[in-house]
Amino acid sequence: MFDVAITNGLFFDGSGAPGAIRHLGIRGGKLVAISSEPLEEGAQQTIDAHGQWVMPGFIDMHTHYDAELVAAPALRESVRHGVTTVMIGSCSISMVLSGAEDCSDMFTRVESVPREHVLPLLQARKHWNTPADYATFLDSHPLGPNICSFLGHSDLRVAVLGLERAVDASVRPSDAELRQMEQLLEQALDAGLLGLSSMTNPWDKLDGERQRSKSLPSVYAPWREYVRLNRVLRKRGRIHQGAPNLVTKLNVFAFLWESMGLLRKPLKTTLITLMDVKADPWLAPILGPLTRTLSRLTRADFRWQTLPVPFVTYADGMEFVVFEEFPSGEAALHLASQDLRSELFRDPDYRRRFREDVDKRFGPRVWHRDFDDAWIVDCPDQALAGHSVGELARARGMHPGDLFLDLLVEHGPRLRWRTMIANHRPKVVEKLVAEPATLIGFADSGAHIRNMAFYNFAVRLLKLVRDGEARGQPAMPLEQAIWRLTGELGEWFGVDAGRLALDRRADLVIVDPQHLDAGLEAYHEDEMEGFDGLRRMVNRGEAVRATLINGRIAYRDGEFAADLGQVRGYGQFLRAG
Template sequence: MTANAAFDLIINNGRHFDGSGGPSAIRHLGIRNGHVAAISDTPLDETGCPEVINAAGEWVMPGFLDTHTHYDAELLAGPGLKESVRHGVTTVTFGSCSIGMVCSDAEDCSDLFTRVESIPREEVLPLLKRTKTWNTPRGYVAHLEQMPLGPNVTAFLGHSDLRVSVMGLSRAVDKQVQPTATEMQRMEAVLEEGLDVGLLGLSTMTTKWDKLDGDRERSKSLPTTYAKWPEYAQLNRILRRRGRIHQGAPDIVTKINMFAFLFASFGWFRKPLKTTLITLMDVKSNGLLHRVVGKLAHFCNRFLGADFRWQALPCPFEVHADGIDLVIFEEFGAGEAALHLADEIERNKLLQDESYRRWFRKNYESKLTPRVWHRDFHDAAIVGCPDASVVGKSFGEVADARGIHPVDAFLDLVVAHGKALRWKTTIGNYRKHRLEAIVQEKGAILSFSDAGAHIRNMAFYNFPLRMLKLVNDAQTEGRAFMSLEKAVWRLTGELGDWFGIDAGHLRLGDRADIAVINPHGLDDSLAAYAEAPMPEFGGVARMVNRNDAAVTATIINGRVAYRQTRFATDFGNQSGYGRFLRAGEIPARAVDFSPAPESSLARAA
């Protein structure tokens, strides 16, 4: 292409953020062949350009990265992943929390995935049986690369998926069984193959409340939780040598084994192990913990040679539930017993049993056992129920009015109304000043949306927008705690660089993955409740975010995927938008540059 060729897209007059944290400025961007071909402080020649976006008064920044999702199954049915793209996300990561769709057969993948992530098994299992034709990382990546991807995608190899594919499901969840030397060699070989084809690293999970679905090993914890630390250490050696990432979770209830993950990340006389864990959060059950572990991570990184990052959400962690179907009940015995029963009649019989209720009350009232949920039914509001008299009240208020224990009020309503009883509570990040402190932690990255999972429980698809609102509101109130440039960097360039992928920057020559943001749309609608059907999974309604005024356009590979509430007609159906981003593969920024007037910003880039 000659130097005088027209641009494919021009974005005029926007406040340009390049994802580095450096100063922003009003600039005009020219896009050609999927890359940024011009950044100018004077208007560009629009001759022959098929699309021009006037971004006056708006912010033009790299597309957002969502580096902790569970889109593994949804991607196979609907590769557009529109619920993220509509909020400016252009790159997503899946294979999180030890589960994925890489190595195991269809039924094993389904049983690993559906109960943990609260996605209907009756939809996921048939989908996997229809589509899953691979059982190796190389085959998985080949499949991704022939799909009409919407956003760019990256992935981890899940340890539970790996363990089951090598050991078989039953042996992988037998606490008396550990992998043989031959099986460990096979796991190492598969992990090496995964890294060879560009997977980010290995994901694990040590919280035992994540349970299997199906009827073969139902209610057993995920296979990764049965591994001893030497098994993790053996796989970590590969990750350390290759400079790849261990994504995991400490035992979220006791938190104690986080010290093992921290120690594994140390770089004393060795290469540090890049490690990221869930999650840094100001939980109501322990308001001091996040202050300690956040500073601990920073200390280890600075003085002990670690490369460790907590994952943190920049918004309140509000969850909804239909009846008793919520993962927080897996953290104590009575809740586990109820969720083990898939049959509603059997479950209701249990919930009405007085001895069971005494057990539940004991778990609920215990002050000594570690917990994530604050276990306060006075802080749990009913938002939907066939009995309209209880809507808008907490379970505690219903209990007080009826003269019964809050647990009994809750269980009575669950038995009477089942999943028609809808309620909500906020688990953490409920204090604004503490949330502002969390998003500034140097030992944290902005992540953990869980997009694509817990579809009836929560919706954080727009968490980058909520971060921008948090920072922008503070500036408007005259108490700025972070610049907008740094906020954009935390959502884009910092993540792209730490994960080692070709994403997160918007400099001359970079990939043209772009979010055009209207700051006037960063309002209270970002936190509003909304639902939408999932055509990929039989039309089941899921929680979503709807704040259409905030994102003017989402551009992927230089193509406008979403603009002013509408998706491109071929988006999610035709190739040419997103692609599989291989870890460590960051090409030189070389494009056919435009002869447009060159600003100081363009020269610096």
């Protein structure tokens, strides 16, 4: 008897092959039957997937679940949307080597998860400080989806140099310290971690009081440090996940150079992120083809991360990382107290500097700083809701920067507003998701909990493709889209995920195409499990009918398995290599 039988579904194996009607049998966590004819054996549980798509579970390649999985390992908001494998330790921030307070200070401000929730959690439950011990923790933890992890370069630097020296621009690690970093990276790779994640963009800042508002430690590393660590990754065939310096953008070419395979082994390199940014609309259409061509000519193994949805973001007052981009925004975010911020916002000299930063039309940026695209969605003064800050400023004869500061003084974080930062042109997005130089990801799941929610990015890519088919202009065939979300990622990252075949682990999702609709884009909030009532933005929708992890039904028809996140037997720590 099968543990689970799935009948009559349009089956895709994650290889890029077209789908076919198949009947599946699962036993002992593995797929043991794939048949064009009805299964003769019985099953303890049967799912009739008539009219639905059956495919490998989705892979979320860029998340910041590092803290959440400690408190609530079910990671329900991803499982709800068919994700069966997530990758953590992104953007140089892992929680492998450093102490609890160091990990918290590196994580909370950058990823917009309150420090008062993260620090006590890590102080109480982080009992490891080596890669082997971290792997043991993951092996014994009641995971929901499968977990893969990078070693964060900021985590590595702090473990070797200490936090103070790691964020001192005058400090250059000694040869002995560089050898120690190499040895710890080797240990992480031996333990099955994917590779190294780094950060060279100076806008990401530390929390806490000790080194508050310093950039992440990875930013301070000399390039020779990256070269030394990349040699380890290249030798082992592992991955460097990075972020370029958005101030100059020039070190993109340094990352590309390190990835090249001219007279050496290529280094797998993936950078964040290739999106159609409103502030630089000329960049996205050329960057994908340019890097693809350079990679082909130089034998580089270089991929951008991209997201298949409009990049709509929300903010409570000024609690948003984009304000780190310019000096007056940095000055405000340096202040943890709302009272001190309000005092600053009233200062005439500060208001002048803020107006100048808003009006500046040239220079590096991600946020367009257009207050006509800053829409108030909630506020104690409900008469403001539904209007843009720019619209209200014109009506009052004010500079939009001045009005925004006045609203912050009056309402603080109770002023909730949204804007679209990128992916505003559907045709450009369709080209980006079909671009071979990209990988589908950068959902930032688990982070920016009040700013954005892209947990369902995978089904939204399927919607994009299905909508294109309905118009007669598909961005790509459906089977290619599924491969991009599953098999391509598993193969590129070198982990056992993303494919369905006989005697392989049965991680799969059943999608109802009739529910690939506008409901996937709706705004929702919910409590964050394990964080004492903390609320975050989430996704809903009914496109995913069932998610199976290791052959067990983790989610079905809107309900989670009662023991998900409570017992072992669902997700596993997936070791690279």
